[in-house]
Amino acid sequence: MSGPRHHAVADRFPLVDGELSVGGIPLSLLAARVGSTPFYAYDRGLLKARVGQLREVLPAGISLHYAMKANPMPAVVDFMAPLVDGLDVASGGELRVALDAGMDPHDISFAGPGKSETELVQAVASGILLNVESMRELRLLAPIAQRLGRPARVAIRVNPDFELKSSGMKMGGGPKQFGIDAEQVPAALAEIARLDLAFEGFHIFSGSQNLRSEAICEAQTKALALAVRLAADAPGPVKTLNLGGGFGIPYFPGEAPLELSPIGEHLAGIVESAGLHLPGAELVIELGRFLVGEAGVYVARVVDRKVSRGEVFLVTDGGLHHHLAASGNFGQVIRKNYPVEVVTAGSATRQRETASVVGPLCTPLDLLADRMSLDTAEPGDLVVVFQSGAYGATASPARFLSHPAVLEVLV
């Protein structure tokens, strides 16, 4: 991409020799280094900068966890592990990657409805913290702990009696499959005591992908108040309180980045209040998308340029089988374009034109950009989809139409 930048998010990937770069490497050179397209590229510098940005605003007394589900690429997890205070996993598969990354099991937690017995065994054997989601899990854990001769470290994932307002995804409030309803928690705490499990605290996750700091602050205040209330029935002191995450990133025109400083200031008050009401409790925020989403791009190569009845179609070797969310088919009610740019190796300024970027699949759903303003592109040029570091490669139907798998690199 030469000439002016067309998306604010592109500024994270500075021009080198007039061309967008990832990790300081011009994209066409990076594509050659990867060996084939399409691929995802994640930028170490941006990952580190994002953690730094958070550390600057988060008060002492707030631990920062990485929710691996957003991007479980082992190289990414290895890189993030020493930068954060803990990892949150969502399956036995993710747990293996977290342990491989060398994270202290004490600082790994596991949430997810429907954990299998195998996963519960993995968790107890590893010594990680289980965010328990049902009475059934509690009852299964007692014999597992006994058999392995290890404590079952448990926190209760609470389905709160409030929700995170204006969230992309509501994950608390009302009837939900996640966690134990707040009003059933006293009974669960009694069960933990009866079964002699190692109670450590609460996990209160109310939503995700939120761009309004005041909504996040309000949810944190409510989560702390709920935890303090529930702690009255706990069999021991609360050692950890996971306040969830919910920090969103902007994907679409008109969306502004989340303001962090009000959240930082608000969390300072939360830390103070927790110090009084839950003394000794570690306060955790758990972020996935916010840590990695903006550090990654998806790169495909233009295979064909077609003009059909006056409209330009750039047919690429990538598509929804690698990047379902960018195609608009992952939870979106109305399809909107992710920020997309054309990257050409040459440095001459190209004309802009309106074009659609499609993939190689035999379905009209395979659409990465719907009639966007882009630099004119020819076969061989690259197309970049920004904001692609989270819920990309692993959240896409890779085997659809039996095309080659997407590659991932950390640069």
Next chain:
Amino acid sequence: MSGPRHHAVADRFPLVDGELSVGGIPLSLLAARVGSTPFYAYDRGLLKARVGQLREVLPAGISLHYAMKANPMPAVVDFMAPLVDGLDVASGGELRVALDAGMDPHDISFAGPGKSETELVQAVASGILLNVESMRELRLLAPIAQRLGRPARVAIRVNPDFELKSSGMKMGGGPKQFGIDAEQVPAALAEIARLDLAFEGFHIFSGSQNLRSEAICEAQTKALALAVRLAADAPGPVKTLNLGGGFGIPYFPGEAPLELSPIGEHLAGIVESAGLHLPGAELVIELGRFLVGEAGVYVARVVDRKVSRGEVFLVTDGGLHHHLAASGNFGQVIRKNYPVEVVTAGSATRQRETASVVGPLCTPLDLLADRMSLDTAEPGDLVVVFQSGAYGATASPARFLSHPAVLEVLV
């Protein structure tokens, strides 16, 4: 599932010992045989019956192709290959499976925008028919054919100047990435002549998942008329005309199965007319979903039963990572429930209750049934999602949250 059947589609899977069966095997026994849940099970008898049902109504002179994209499981393709007259592939990966299945390359065709050079080489080397989608493909083919010393067998995939009305997916009409616009076909035919490629005919695919026979008949009539018109400029006789498919299956309440007999009668007229205007041309219809969709079920096991604020959630070991379409996240604008039933090993009649079936993922999108009337279920019971033989395992984000891969069996 004991007691009455609650979905008409369930009747395809008769009760054996009071329990739903696939391929004559009661489901709980099948689950034991597979070894673990979740899995897809496809029924050989139903696949064969569906082909038989079509053969009964299709006139002589219509060839029946299987579009592998709907379900490329090698065992399914192996089973279908001798039952049909040809296979249609959508990638180099599918082509390998088609060849492994022993299908005569003469009867394999390959459509898809953005074919890679490697795929074009594969096609020419194999001797299959390429449904060419752009001028670029034509120009790339000439040197490939020369280098390999093999003819490049080509048909033109036409983006028609009409569309298939009331289709789930429109794939023709208006500006599209698929095929060559009808009005550009004469130029493409001239190019085929100039490049000395082996012209064989046309492929006119206007839409899919249609439940209205009159819409399909109308599209076939228009496709034939268009082919006849375009043939005037062809460098040789039309040897094959692929009329597309579009035959839908009912997924949701209120949808009625497609009526086949009017289509069969209509195709008899098409055959007659083609005999006059395109003498010697093989007429092909290409079906994917219609052949396999109703022959398959997705089976998951209930891991947990939770009551949250008065609503019942059956948490299973399967979910959207295996069956994206059933979760409502694959092209659907409004989420609707697929037909779902609970299957219990016992033969006692269970009470019905309203329950939601969810998966193990940490996202509210992971929903297989939203507040449906189901037999009451307990952990260990099985949940069956019907109408799951097409666009299931391969059209889902298998790696999402790093859960185990889904298994597939042909019974």
